Structure formats: structure tokens, C-alpha cells
Amino acid sequence: MLKQTVVTRFAPSPTGFMHVGALRTGLFAWLVAKQAGGTFILRIEDTDKNREVEGSVEHIIQCVRMLGLEYEYGPDKPGATGPYMQSQRLEIYHEWAKKMIADGRAYADPYTPEELNHFREEAKAKKQPFLYRNHRPDNPPVWDGRLPLRFLSKPRDYSWNDEVMGDLKTGEEVIDDIVLIKSDGYPTYNFAHIVDDAEMGVTHVIRGQEFISSTPNYLNIYDALSLKYPIFATMPHIMNDQGNKKLGKRDGAKDVLGYIAEGYLPETMLSFIATLGWNDGTTQEIYERADLVEKFSLKRVQKSGARFDQRRLQWMNGHFIRELEPKELALRLERFLSPAAKKAEPIYRQAVIELCQDRLKSLSDINTLSNFFFEQPTPDTSLISSHKQLKKLSNAELVGLLSATHDSLSETEWSQDAIQSSLNGLLETTGQKPVILFSIIRIAITWAPFSPELDKTLVLLGKDEALARIAAAKSVITDRQS
RNA sequence: GGCCUCAUCGUCUAAUGGUUAGGACACCAGGUUUUCAUCCUGGCAAUCGGAGUUCGAUUCUCCGUGAGGUCACCA
Numbered sequence: 001m002l003k004q005t006v007v008t009r010f011a012p013s014p015t016g017f018m019h020v021g022a023l024r025t026g027l028f029a030w031l032v033a034k035q036a037g038g039t040f041i042l043r044i045e046d047t048d049k050n051r052e053v054e055g056s057v058e059h060i061i062q063c064v065r066m067l068g069l070e071y072e073y074g075p076d077k078p079g080a081t082g083p084y085m086q087s088q089r090l091e092i093y094h095e096w097a098k099k100m101i102a103d104g105r106a107y108a109d110p111y112t113p114e115e116l117n118h119f120r121e122e123a124k125a126k127k128q129p130f131l132y133r134n135h136r137p138d139n140p141p142v143w144d145g146r147l148p149l150r151f152l153s154k155p156r157d158y159s160w161n162d163e164v165m166g167d168l169k170t171g172e173e174v175i176d177d178i179v180l181i182k183s184d185g186y187p188t189y190n191f192a193h194i195v196d197d198a199e200m201g202v203t204h205v206i207r208g209q210e211f212i213s214s215t216p217n218y219l220n221i222y223d224a225l226s227l228k229y230p231i232f233a234t235m236p237h238i239m240n241d242q243g244n245k246k247l248g249k250r251d252g253a254k255d256v257l258g259y260i261a262e263g264y265l266p267e268t269m270l271s272f273i274a275t276l277g278w279n280d281g282t283t284q285e286i287y288e289r290a291d292l293v294e295k296f297s298l299k300r301v302q303k304s305g306a307r308f309d310q311r312r313l314q315w316m317n318g319h320f321i322r323e324l325e326p327k328e329l330a331l332r333l334e335r336f337l338s339p340a341a342k343k344a345e346p347i348y349r350q351a352v353i354e355l356c357q358d359r360l361k362s363l364s365d366i367n368t369l370s371n372f373f374f375e376q377p378t379p380d381t382s383l384i385s386s387h388k389q390l391k392k393l394s395n396a397e398l399v400g401l402l403s404a405t406h407d408s409l410s411e412t413e414w415s416q417d418a419i420q421s422s423l424n425g426l427l428e429t430t431g432q433k434p435v436i437l438f439s440i441i442r443i444a445i446t447w448a449p450f451s452p453e454l455d456k457t458l459v460l461l462g463k464d465e466a467l468a469r470i471a472a473a474k475s476v477i478t479d480r481q482s
Numbered sequence: 483g484g485c486c487u488c489a490u491c492g493u494c495u496a497a498u499g500g501u502u503a504g505g506a507c508a509c510c511a512g513g514u515u516u517u518c519a520u521c522c523u524g525g526c527a528a529u530c531g532g533a534g535u536u537c538g539a540u541u542c543u544c545c546g547u548g549a550g551g552u553c554a555c556c557a
Contacts, residue, residue: 051557124483128484173484174485182555183555210551211551216486282505285506306493311493312493316507356519358521427516435517442518
């Protein structure tokens with residue numbers, strides 16, 4: 001007996017939005033394939049023309065590549081079991097459908113949508129679930145491709161194993177005559193994915209929780225086609241912040257590209273998404289891709305849904321940013337820099353970037369953190385009036401502190417050590433607490449809510465510029481209304 | 483309403499038929515003689531409820547409760 005190769009697939013539909021939960025399913029499918037040395041397929045499930053959004057396929061591919069989930073076969077990577085766009089496989093589905101008709105396991109649905117709706121309303125009124133098979137037509141017409149084609153189910157109970165959920169079972173009451181081919185000629189997901197998985201040799205079907213209740217119907221179809229069941233793995237949903245429903249666009253959820261555009265690193269997204277509902281049983285919190293391939297296991301995927309926690313994402317992003325080599329950081333930051341920063345001397349710019357590295361939670365933070373290095377800051381005296389220590393001081397006192405600072409720094413050699421001791425000397429001559437003296441200097445220099453260390457900032461900014469800013473700040477404060 | 487699934491700190495989670503129920507994020511306090519951040523130390527904080535099995539249950543069973551999913555010519 002040959003050892004069966006693992007084949008997994010990620011099968012999103014091109015509806016324009018790559019949800020993190022969907023992508024996580026893709027990631028896990030990729031991991032299962034990679035750790036077994038198997039094959040990973042990207043298959044586009046575009047059987048619903050109405051919901052299709054232009055450009056989605058490219059978007060999906062970008063998202064998948066962004067996380068480094070390379071696939072062996074996909075819409076742009078032809079293979080023997082392709083094509084990998086369902087809309088290009090219509091003849092295949094029709095062949096299978098004809099075989100099912102010949103076997104007496106599929107029939108044309110003669111009802112109008114109105115009639116169907118009526119049945120559905122009836123069931124609802126009786127507070128019963130709707131089952132089409134209660135209305136099976138006695139003599140269905142010959143299927144000419146213009147009517148929906150339905151599966152002739154053989155209701156029975158099922159129990160099956162799910163790699164994540166464990167043993168599952170249902171009674172025969174959930175089995176129904178589901179639609180195989182729609183009246184527009186396209187197959188339903190329900191039919192297409194079974195055909196494709198069989199043709200493509202998919203061994204592990206990894207998908208979201210919403211499919212768990214239709215799985216017995218799929219099992220009934222596998223049986224009708226005498227197909228071997230694949231291994232099932234059902235992923236719990238990722239919930240919104242309140243934890244009360246599936247995460248969606250309305251909760252401010254962005255697709256992965258959106259997060260990356262905001263300055264989250266791909267490696268952050270990978271590690272974050274992977275640990276949303278999975279861990280390896282150790283106290284490890286951060287995973288690189290290679291770690292995941294080595295340590296991932298479907299068996300350790302959580303059964304319950306996890307909430308998407310932005311704060312944890314931020315923390316993790318800060319962690320990955322701090323791990324970046326300075327040169328690499330500069331490269332990643334390029335897209336986010338202001339025009340002024342881009343025009344600056346490369347060596348100066350690099351020094352500023354390195355000074356800011358520890359403080360970045362997101363790449364896009366670079367501007368608020370460093371703009372004052374590249375252009376004149378706009379004075380914002382609310383930084384003083386909202387400062388819990390500084391707001392107690394009068395304008396005269398603040399100006400006095402800045403004057404003393406100006407005097408002392410003008411006579412200081414411009415090195416970090418000299419500036420440091422000059423500043424320390426000021427503590428004694430002014431008799432002020434460090435938090436007051438250094439906060440007002442910092443604000444005068446940067447006019448920013450936060451900024452890198454004061455001594456290093458001064459060194460980098462240069463003596464003339466630093467003194468000029470202190471002088472300018474004095475007149476701003478003099479004019480300020482308390 | 484039927485059916486299915488799930489349930490440990492606020493959040494993500496670990497653990498076992500016997501532990502002071504562990505870690506991380508967040509939060510709070512202190513330190514690194516300046517902000518913010520990093521880093522370090524400490525703190526707060528959880529087994530949904532009720533029965534049963536057991537010497538012992540967070541863990542096993544049952545019943546509740548709560549939450550999610552599903553009952554489409556959507557996936």
C-alpha cells in the first residue's frame with residue numbers, strides 16, 4: 001500500500017474581502033500540507049456570479065502570498081488536476097451530474113421559487129425545519145439544464161470524526177435533497193467542492209464551522225458517489241471584540257492587506273492568526289513560519305471561537321518590529337515616511353529610524369514619532385496644559401527654565417556625554433525635579449506627545465537647531481494663555 | 483422552533499481525577515536618577531449553575547443556562 005500524500009486546499013470565493021478567519025483556515029491547510037511534505041492547492045470557488053467582486057482573485061493571491069503560503073497549484077499555476085477556478089470546470093460538474101442522474105441519484109426540481117418559498121413559510125409557521133425532500137415531486141421532468149438539479153438523498157444518521165471537533169453525529173432528519181446544479185448552469189458549493197476534492201485528491205478538508213451542519217449531507221453525497229471520505233477539520237470562527245458574533249466588516253475588521261497597509265508586519269499577521277485558537281502547549285507566544293510548520297497540529301486547535309484582540313496584535317507587532325535589523329526596518333518603513341523624511345540625508349534618516357525602533361507599535365507610527373526631526377514642529381501648548389506636572393507652572397517659570405537650558409547648552413560641546421552632564425547640571429542650578437525640567441525641554445524641542453530619549457534627540461538634531469527651537473519655544477510660551 | 487457545536491482570569495490560552503489552577507496581552511504599582519516606548523520586578527484577575535460518579539472533580543456523566551452555527555438555485 002502506497003503511503004498517501006497529503007493534499008490540502010484553500011478554497012475561498014472571490015467576494016472581495018479576505019477575512020482573517022478565512023485566511024487562518026488557509027494558513028492551517030497550508031501548514032498541514034507543508035509539515036507532511038504534501039501539496040497545497042489554491043482553488044477559487046467562483047460559482048456565484050452575483051456575489052463575485054472584480055479583482056478579488058488577485059486580492060486573494062496577494063493575501064496568500066503576503067503570508068508566504070505558496071501553493072503548488074492555483075489559478076495562475078496550472079496542474080494536471082486543474083483548472084483551479086470552478087467557473088472553468090463546468091463540464092466536469094455536468095459530467096458528474098449526468099452520472100448521478102443515470103444512477104437515479106439526481107433529479108430536476110420543477111418548482112418555482114414562489115412555490116418553494118411557500119413550502120418554506122409553511123415549515124416556519126409550524127416551527128419546523130424546512131426539508132425539500134418532504135415535497136419531492138412524483139414525476140420530475142427530464143433535466144434539460146434549465147432547472148435546478150437536486151440530489152436524491154437517502155436519509156440516514158451519521159457519525160464521523162473531525163480532527164478538531166472530535167466525534168460528531170447527527171440524525172437522518174438533517175439529510176435533504178440539496179441543489180447540485182443551479183438553474184444558471186453553475187454548481188453549488190455543496191456539489192462542486194466534493195467533485196473537485198475528489199478529482200484533485202484532496203486528503204484533508206479544512207474549513208469553517210458554518211459547514212459542520214451540512215457535513216452529513218456531504219457524507220450522503222460521498223456515499224452516493226462511492227467516494228472515500230476525506231479527513232475533516234472544522235475551524236471555529238473568529239469573533240468580534242464583543243465576542244457575540246462572527247467578525248465582519250462592520251466590526252472594523254480589515255483584510256490582511258488592510259492591516260499590512262496600516263503598518264502591521266506580515267510576520268506579525270502570521271504569528272497572530274496562527275495563535276488565534278491554536279497553541280503548542282508550551283508557553284511560547286510568538287511563532288515564526290518555520291516554527292509553525294514544525295509545531296502545528298490540528299489536534300491542538302481550540303474548539304471554541306476566539307476573539308480578535310487588537311491590543312494583542314499591537315503588542316505582537318511591536319515585538320516583531322523590534323526584532324528587525326535596522327537596515328531591514330528602514331526598508332519596511334520606506335512606504336510610510338513623510339516627504340520631508342524621504343528628502344533627508346540617508347545617514348541622518350537612518351539614525352532617526354534606529355532611535356525610534358523601540359517605540360514603534362506599527363510602522364505607520366514613524367511619522368508622529370519622528371516628524372520633528374525632519375521639519376519644524378508646530379507648537380501645541382496643550383502638551384503643557386495637559387501635562388500633570390507642567391500645568392502647575394507659570395509661563396514665567398517655564399520660560400525661565402528654557403532660558404537656563406539655552407544658556408547652558410550654548411556652552412556645551414555637542415556630544416551625548418556632554419549634553420547629559422549639562423542637563424544634569426541644570427537640575428542643580430534650577431533646583432527643579434527631572435520630570436519638570438526635562439519634560440519642558442522635550443516639548444520645546446519636539447512639540448510631540450512622545451519622542452525618543454532627550455539626550456540622543458538633541459545630539460541628532462544638532463546644536464544650532466536645538467538652540468533655535470528652545471528660543472522659539474520661549475516666545476510661544478510667553479504668548480500663551482494659561 | 484428543530485438540529486449541531488462550544489463554555490478556565492476582561493482577552494488569547496496551559497494543566498491534571500489530587501497543583502498555591504500556570505503563561506501571555508491588557509490594566510495597576512515600583513525600578514531602569516526626563517516624556518513615550520523598551521527592559522526588569524511585583525500586583526489584580528478565572529474553572530457558567532445544579533445534581534451524579536469518586537476518598538477527591540475544573541477534568542468523567544446527566545440536566546440546566548449562556549453563546550455560536552445551520553435549516554438558500556451563498557459559500
